[in-house]
Amino acid sequence: MKKPSNNCILLIVIVIVSGVDCNILTTIIEENPQFRMICKRLNDNCYEDKECCSLNCKRSFYFFRGYCDMDKTILSSAKYMVPPQIIHDFCSYHKQNDNAIKDRIHRQFYISAAHSILPPNTKILVSTKYRQVVVTINDLPAKTNNTLELSDEAALQLGITQEGIIPCDVEVLVSENIILVLDVSCDSENVTAQIEDNPKPPEVCKNLNEDCYESNECCSQYCQQTLKNFRGYCELDKTTLASIGNITMGPRIFPDHCFFYKQNNSLIKESLFKRFDLNAAHSVLLPRTRVLVSSLHREVVVTISDLPATTNDTLELSEEAALQLGVTEEGTIPCSLEILLPTPSPISYMKNIIFFAPLFAFTFGLWIYHI
Incomplete structure (x- = not known):
């Protein structure tokens, strides 16, 4: 498997450090999930196509480990050259009037653009006559074929203020590196960014x-x-079941206490609900374990989230799960738990x-x- 070059990392660092808008840069912090890729980048190890951002896992045999490769149909239809994978293309910019869509795309992809062929989460370097910026392909349907449709943030970084079409160069950044911006500080002249190479993905x-x-x-x-x-x-794992304690191998029901407190961080709340739906945290049970919770003459099935529990052996309910159980006041209530084995x-x-x-x-x- 060929190893990607490191010049892509330098490009990303230069763009982040030399950004023109300090207010935008200060929003790039560790909590932003778009800098932690859930799908796997090009040349990452894989077993199935759905694991890769490019939706193409190249393997020699079905059962063997492969690596994420750019889909050849995408490469040919987008007229990419390998190397150096640069296309002379056109970029278009139209203001997004729907604030809900604009906020979601900004929160999920940050500086982004839509494209009719390139898959979501593909990182590309966009260059115009005077400026360049790294953007992430978002999941919005492109309105035109083979034209990069810039978001408001991407257009701002490129100095574009008028709607329309402009010539640009597009380069796919083939890199297995992930950049996580830990902190950004600004003064009157300089922008300083602290970054981490290859942070552990979620x-x-x-x-x-x-x-x-x-x-x-x-x-x-x-x-x-x-x-x-x-x-x-x-x-x-039978060892895991035994270590939980107080769980019988019959109905697997054990008495416990449930705890509810309101989550004030809206980003964490949205992320947990999106990934786990009705959820709860627990110090022992593994993430994605499904549990039937019974309390106050009601019951609900919740999924254990990956949020660290603040108490030992107490099920900490999310607001949605508490609402289903009729719990409105913060505090501890008695409940019974049953682990649901599919x-x-x-x-x-x-x-x-x-x-x-x-x-x-x-x-x-x-x-x-x-x-």
Whole structure:
């Protein structure tokens, strides 16, 4: 696998440090999720197309590990040259009048642009006659073919104030590096940015019975496999169940206390609801564990989030989960918890047969050979 060059990192750093608007730069802080890529960048290891931002995982065989590659159909249709992957293109700018859409795109992608072919989260360097800026392709449908449609923030960085079409150069930044801006400070003349190369991306673990290749991919930290490099499925680790304590292997119900306090950080609140829906935090239960919570003659199914719990062995409800239980006042209430283990589907049984068949055939072959 070829390693990408480091000049892309320098480009990003130069753009961040030499930005023209200090007010915009001061909003780039660690909490902004757009600097932590959930999908995998080009040349990252992968097993499935959906893991990659480019939606193309290049593998030699189906069960083997591959790496994220740019989709060849995208490359050919966008008329990219490799190297240096620069296209002479046109950029268009039209003001976004819908404030709700504008705020969402700014919060999720920051400095961004829409394109009819390039997949979302692709990082590109846009250059005009006098300025350049790194933008992220957003998920808005492009109104024109093969024209980069700039957001208000991207146009501002390029010094564009009038709506219309201008010539520009577009370069895809092929890099497995992720830039996380930790802090930005400004004075009357200079802009200083503290950055971190390759920050750890957020862990998106897989639920029970989902396909896996390594145990660390699973929320349960256990991947059931017949052979190491073969595809397996996430299974509940019996050690984890035993360590929780007070959980019987019958109905798996145990009495507990639930705690509710209002989340004042709207960004954290939106992020948790978007990723986990009705959720709660717990100090022992693993993220994405589904739990049936019963209290005050009501019950609701919640998903354990990845928010660190502030108390030991107490389920900390989100506002949405508390509302479903009829809880309106902050504080502690008695409740009962039941861990919901998904019933294996017929597909999972078929997976077991497929996984164990090669091992059985190999063992049977050795037995016949020795006879």
